[in-house]
Amino acid sequence: MPAPRPQQQLLAAAWSLGLLCLAAAEGGGGSCELSVERGGALYNFSLAAPTPAHRHGVLSEDGFYKVAMNDSVIWFQLCDQMIFNFDPPVCLHCEDCGGPLRCGTQCSALASNNIGGYDVCTTIGRASGSHISLIDDGNPQKGVIFKMFSSKCSISVFIFCDSAVAQLPDKFTQSGSCDYGYDT
Template sequence: MIKKFFLIFETFALLCCLAPIVHSEFSLLGRAGERGPGAARLYRFLWIFWWRSRARCWYCCGGARYNLAGPLRGFVHGVRSEDGFYKVVQKDSNGDKTIVWFQLCEHMKFNHDPPICQRCESCGGPDHCGETCSALEAVTHSGFPLCRTLGFPSTTTFSLIDKRKPEQGLIVDMVANTSQDACSFSVSVYCKRTGQQELPTSVAGDGCHYTAVLKHPAGCPVVTRLDGGGLGWFSTLLIVLLCFLVVYMIAATIYRRKALGIVGVEAIPHMDFWRSIPSNIQWGVEYVIGKVTGLYRRVTEPSYMRVNE
């Protein structure tokens, strides 16, 4: 019964959070069956919500937490490139040029210098090459660049560079399971707490599996729990219950104001209960003081009975 109650309450809280967003989007749809600007924003919102649920950019290991996409001082987008992509160019001994574009935790965006190469169907096609994947390779042979997808945001995984030294940083792995082949791209994000980031100047690999090194403050972990410390299950439960209580109070107050027309402090649910809290606290304190005083008297007074003369 308790489990069912919490499930219903959690569903209600989630609907209360999403209802204003969905309502504002559908209000712009216009006529029934018309796909207007509101519908486009709603579809984009649902797409972004689904994509972010798959392509997370954080990692926890024991008492260390990494948030590669979180804003840092000097790095608003975290470890992600502000240009929308990183680019590494190198040549081999034969003069063939290899270019690797990549972005961490999301697909690449090209406002300038887009990839121009053949066989880009798995990463946006010839008109939007590089915009639907997170890593792309272009190898030029005899003046003809050929593309190969190396990774997608949805296949991104994380691991520690050294499990015994989590402060060193993270390894970000991307895989591209396309019809051509299953290539991959791996970036070792080393922790660099001071100074500017050190961008990768070269990549290593065999033509299908590449690795690169990036030194960035986002690779430094945030210690969330020390040995023998941190939040226990009871503290976490209290925080969750408090959050649910806040959501319930806000949603119920809005409902009572909009649907029932109640204004002022009376719109707050269970107002009689909240008003009785001070008097209940006073009564409880007086009750405890009376019990302690009575116990103290029984202990300190003589055990014989007083006889009337």
């Protein structure tokens, strides 16, 4: 079976995210969970919780998501470090994300940009450097923003919660020199 295309992998992430965003239970915590109280109601977001259709929650079963645009490629894994059983990143300056032999395996997000004919990597996220917040404080059911960051870069993934519709990410943006975002 051929490897899924980047858009298919991102579609799978958006679909699973739409299924597991809200639960009306107690608790919360961890790098993939957020609990907030609004208007007397408790909203729990558990992004890595399994569902019948997605046993790993939002985590890619392949160990990473890969999205390409122009001369840039971004690999990421929400809430965890990346694992590469196939198609590992190959780029210069991967020292702080696993080194040349294990590039990408010690971070949660990595960008590669083609500069002067060479692919150059930048670490843009670590599982230990992440933050989950509400997209809209006044409407907690709308979803969450999952932001991963390192000292140099960041990536924000907007996760819209709708159990009836899978919203597809349709925009990859770069703001500043090394801040990336996915919007639907």
